[in-house]
């Protein structure tokens with residue numbers, strides 16, 4: 001296969017139909033260099049929000065790390081990061097070399113990550129809103145399982161600049177689902193999964209009318 005992004009590793013098949021659709025869609029976007037989110041300024045507002053409550057030298061799980069833009073910010077700030085993604089990206093190699101034992105990388109679905117390690121914090125920047133809504137509770141239960149009690153979760157979700165009364169679910173041509181959230185829905189979803197929301201911010205995107213809903217929450221005991 002010829003790609004514009006040699007070094008991208010498509011990972012292994014999961015056998016789950018939607019997870020397979022999602023993996024293939026992201027593999028294609030990275031291979032084609034169509035991952036506009038990697039360079040989008042509004043995407044880089046989540047880690048600074050997390051850092052308002054993150055203690056020095058914390059361990060952070062970066063779920064769906066992509067090219068590692070957030071992992072890099074966290075590593076540069078002195079935290080330890082485990083980055084996991086459906087796709088292995090070429091940038092990981094350089095980060096592993098520069099940050100040594102502070103950085104580790106896993107390719108695969110984060111739900112299937114090996115080991116029972118827990119973290120001080122987790123970053124979910126643009127991942128939850130692409131999962132199958134029927135699986136949100138299970139997904140968040142897995143996030144919770146990976147956090148110590150009191151651990152922080154920073155999540156970025158699609159929303160609109162003016163806010164939404166109700167959420168919207170879209171399916172792209174490649175089958176990838178995208179869910180737009182209202183603040184109330186996001187807060188209730190996290191509360192139902194055993195988290196207490198501590199901060200919410202809306203960050204406007206360059207695309208007219210669109211925004212990200214940034215939510216910071218703590219795992220209940």
Ligand SMILES: C[S@@+](CC[C@H](N)C(=O)[O-])C[C@H]1O[C@@H](n2cnc3c(N)ncnc32)[C@H](O)[C@@H]1O
Pocket residue numbers: 022026027037038043063064065066067068069070084085086087108109110111124125126127130
């Ligand atoms: C919109 S991109 C965001 C990438 C990165 N967080 C960033 O800020 O640039 C979503 C990423 O999540 C990954 N992803 C989606 N579902 C995943 C899952 N269940 N487990 C691991 N990675 C996942 C995709 O491969 C993709 O790299």
